Amino acid sequence: MTTQQTAPLVPDFGADGSGRKLAIICSKGNLDMAYPGLVLANAALGEGVEVHMFFTFWGFDMINKKTMGNLKFTPIGNTATHMPQGLGGLPGMTHLATSQMKKAIAELDVPEVPEFLQQVVDSGGHLWACRMSADMQHLTEENLYDEVEGIISAADFIELTEGAQVIFI
């Protein structure tokens, strides 16, 4: 059925500065656990939402210059690969699984982690590193991705994300 409407029907893109805020806490350093946070951050930024990503514990691997381009995926302990668990421990399996996952991601035209972080920053997202994780791993801002705005305490992060919705990964 067709309905005729005389007044122009215009999509509601929402008011600018609606005040919605999202905090994404990335605590994992596996390749497969890096992407959910990045994809959600990117999507939220595209919807005009203010986004703050906080990297803590193993999540530091996502912003550590040494490791960020070389995150890995392992089938060990992951029943969702639907492979016999014993296979995951075979030599070379992590390398193989990582290559396959990277290929599948690239085929979707989704960037690798460092480039994806840059896209998040270019879209207006904020990256923060956890003070305790930095101290534990003896890392300074020098060791971290240049776009990380600072190494801050958990309390600082809670303060700057007041009123935000939180996603913990």
Next chain:
Amino acid sequence: MTVTTIADRSIHVDAEGFLTEYDEWDEELADTLAAQIGIELTDEHRALLRYLRVDFADQGETATLRRVSAQTGTPVKRLFELFPAKPAKKMAYVAGLPKPRGCV
């Protein structure tokens, strides 16, 4: 399906207001669509809209922000300046195309 009147023309749109008929769009209409969402089109905007139209005809779906940036060489930051807050959706709307369905 809904028919709405934009710039004295009958235009088919979906429930949200995105155009559903590729051929009902032209550059003149784009000016009106853009004005309705508070954007005044410049040549820089129009070049992006033309790319989106061609890419849609070619690929059968609307380019995502990343694709627009990569294929046109326009930095993501600039896309956010040209089509503020929700660039992918706003570009699609002004180009007379459906919202992009890709996640990235």
